[in-house]
Amino acid sequence: MSALNADSQVLAKGRRVALEQLFANYAPAERFQIGVSIAGLSVAVDFACFGLDAQQKLSDDRYMTFFNQPQTPCGAVALAAPAGDMAGFTCQLALLPATVDRLVFTAAVDGNGTMRQMQAGYLRLLTGLGQEVARFAFNGNDFADEKALMVGELYRKDGTWRFNSIGQGFNGGLAALVKHFGAEVAEEVQPPKPVEPKVSLSKITLEKRGDKISLDKPKTASGYGRIVCNLNWSAQQTQKKGFFGGKSADKAVDLDLGCLYELSDGTKHVVQALGNCFGSYEDVPYIHLAGDDRSGAVAEGEFLYINGKYFDRIRRICIFAFIYEGAVSWTQADAVVTLTVPDHPVIEVRLDSQGKDSNMCAIAMLENSHGALKLMKLNEYFGGHEKLDKHYQWGMKWRSGSK
Amino acid sequence: MSISLSKGGNISLSKTDPSLKNVIVGLGWDARPTDGADFDLDASAFMVNSDGKVRSDADFIFYNQPKSACGSVEHTGDNRTGAGDGDDESIIVLLDKIPADIQRVIFTVTIHDAEPRKQNFGQVSQAFVRIVNKDSGVEVTRFDLSEDASIETAMIFGEIYRHTNEWKFRAVGQGYAGGLAALARQYGINV
Numbered sequence: 001m002s003a004l005n006a007d008s009q010v011l012a013k014g015r016r017v018a019l020e021q022l023f024a025n026y027a028p029a030e031r032f033q034i035g036v037s038i039a040g041l042s043v044a045v046d047f048a049c050f051g052l053d054a055q056q057k058l059s060d061d062r063y064m065t066f067f068n069q070p071q072t073p074c075g076a077v078a079l080a081a082p083a084g085d086m087a088g089f090t091c092q093l094a095l096l097p098a099t100v101d102r103l104v105f106t107a108a109v110d111g112n113g114t115m116r117q118m119q120a121g122y123l124r125l126l127t128g129l130g131q132e133v134a135r136f137a138f139n140g141n142d143f144a145d146e147k148a149l150m151v152g153e154l155y156r157k158d159g160t161w162r163f164n165s166i167g168q169g170f171n172g173g174l175a176a177l178v179k180h181f182g183a184e185v186a187e188e189v190q191p192p193k194p195v196e197p198k199v200s201l202s203k204i205t206l207e208k209r210g211d212k213i214s215l216d217k218p219k220t221a222s223g224y225g226r227i228v229c230n231l232n233w234s235a236q237q238t239q240k241k242g243f244f245g246g247k248s249a250d251k252a253v254d255l256d257l258g259c260l261y262e263l264s265d266g267t268k269h270v271v272q273a274l275g276n277c278f279g280s281y282e283d284v285p286y287i288h289l290a291g292d293d294r295s296g297a298v299a300e301g302e303f304l305y306i307n308g309k310y311f312d313r314i315r316r317i318c319i320f321a322f323i324y325e326g327a328v329s330w331t332q333a334d335a336v337v338t339l340t341v342p343d344h345p346v347i348e349v350r351l352d353s354q355g356k357d358s359n360m361c362a363i364a365m366l367e368n369s370h371g372a373l374k375l376m377k378l379n380e381y382f383g384g385h386e387k388l389d390k391h392y393q394w395g396m397k398w399r400s401g402s403k
Numbered sequence: 404m405s406i407s408l409s410k411g412g413n414i415s416l417s418k419t420d421p422s423l424k425n426v427i428v429g430l431g432w433d434a435r436p437t438d439g440a441d442f443d444l445d446a447s448a449f450m451v452n453s454d455g456k457v458r459s460d461a462d463f464i465f466y467n468q469p470k471s472a473c474g475s476v477e478h479t480g481d482n483r484t485g486a487g488d489g490d491d492e493s494i495i496v497l498l499d500k501i502p503a504d505i506q507r508v509i510f511t512v513t514i515h516d517a518e519p520r521k522q523n524f525g526q527v528s529q530a531f532v533r534i535v536n537k538d539s540g541v542e543v544t545r546f547d548l549s550e551d552a553s554i555e556t557a558m559i560f561g562e563i564y565r566h567t568n569e570w571k572f573r574a575v576g577q578g579y580a581g582g583l584a585a586l587a588r589q590y591g592i593n594v
């Protein structure tokens with residue numbers, strides 16, 4: 001259905017109106033849509049919906065709906081842009097718990113820039129079928145140095161829902177907005193800061209198993225850019241392999257880097273040198289293994305490249321290292337895995353567990369959590385692919401092979 | 404106990420509180436706290452005759468003329484930010500001193516410089532007017548009107564008026580465009 005509607009109501013700034021009245025001539029508003037756009041800014045704009053309690057605070061942060069959390073637990077508000085809008089939400093207000101008194105729709109510039117610099121923007125209400133019912137339009141002249149706006153809100157009043165076009169904001173951006181709605185959430189929306197200055201000011205070393213880091217959401221069209229995972233180790237008893245790659249007899253250390261992956265369409269497979277599953281960077285699975293270094297003599301070690309541009313097509317990746325041959329123990333191999341996501345601190349995992357004779361180590365799990373890259377250190381040791389697969393419930397069939 | 408009025412409702416002040424002679428009309432509001440231009444709301448009072456007009460400009464009590472010539476109506480001061488709990492501004496009315504030809508005293512709140520600042524009552528919440536017995540400190544009646552205006556820039560909160568031989572209060576909650584100037588003209592002030 002066309003979004004154009006000559007009968008769409010014009011909502012002036014500050015207008016308060018009952019939803020019932022707005023939707024009077026349309027299908028019942030049990031399920032409707034909010035669409036928002038801001039044009040003419042050179043920086044990205046983040047849109048969010050804050051579900052507030054009667055004190056106008058975000059007492060339950062699960063009711064902040066945004067890129068990292070695309071819907072409320074009740075399903076009443078879900079991130080979904082109507083056709084033609086930069087962002088938006090579907091709303092089924094009847095599903096909201098009574099504790100949520102107000103839904104505030106916000107926009108925040110990400111980086112330099114202020115709302116004054118916009119050309120034009122709007123928030124509109126649409127039927128569930130996409131027909132525009134009402135529109136609150138604004139432009140750069142309406143603002144000064146605000147970086148974050150409360151664009152409009154839906155709120156309960158005397159047992160019904162009303163809409164208020166707001167168009168007011170804060171110079172401090174999203175952080176100021178979040179503080180306005182209750183300060184305790186502020187830390188959770190901030191990307192984690194490097195916390196281990198004793199190792200390196202620019203690195204995060206995950207020391208404990210199970211530490212989770214949620215990286216910021218993709219900033220550009222290329223998503224997370226090129227995510228680089230490197231395995232390097234100090235070779236002991238190193239000896240160069242023969243021209244034909246024959247295996248040396250004196251047990252040079254050969255560690256292999258690889259991963260199990262699961263795509264959003266359910267495809268599951270492995271990327272590793274074994275079986276020549278080197279993957280592909282620009283095509284499925286968007287993961288490429290380069291530089292199988294059998295000796296550890298190549299200073300850079302082995303690399304696994306993950307194409308962040310397609311991170312939305314990836315559900316999870318379990319990065320592992322295994323001892324193809326040679327190394328007696330992990331301690332001896334002295335291996336380090338570093339994971340580099342552009343514009344983020346380097347993450348470093350040291351394979352330093354003692355006394356493990358299992359030849360396979362699950363290093364880290366990368367998960368696509370509603371668009372955000374979540375990384376968890378695993379550092380769990382297994383006696384082979386099949387056992388690792390089973391432990392993380394990948395569900396693939398395994399047979400032995402060699403490279 | 405204070406009686407809450409809804410829009411359009413009225414109450415007999417004389418019957419509800421027979422001791423009531425001196426009144427504090429308390430007016431309050433919360434402007435949404437953001438980084439845009441400050442909200443400056445002003446309470447005013449218009450003393451009008453049976454034709455609904457002021458006798459002269461002297462019957463318009465506002466920030467530049469805080470006290471009526473007769474001394475019956477007095478504005479206690481301008482609060483420029485709306486900060487703080489309770490009444491933001493108050494007007495004292497001495498009922499016995501109101502001249503006999505004054506029929507009504509109308510209490511309004513307007514947004515200062517609303518147009519250049521692109522402000523209106525839709526950005527104001529928790530607005531109320533209450534009538535307090537100045538001598539006993541007891542609240543007689545109250546009207547919460549936060550939702551009764553949105554894109555308007557002037558609001559009549561309520562009025563005290565003569566009815567036969569008593570004083571009554573009415574919860575009005577009527578909004579107007581054009582701010583204080585438009586409202587003043589309506590009551591016969593030369594602006």
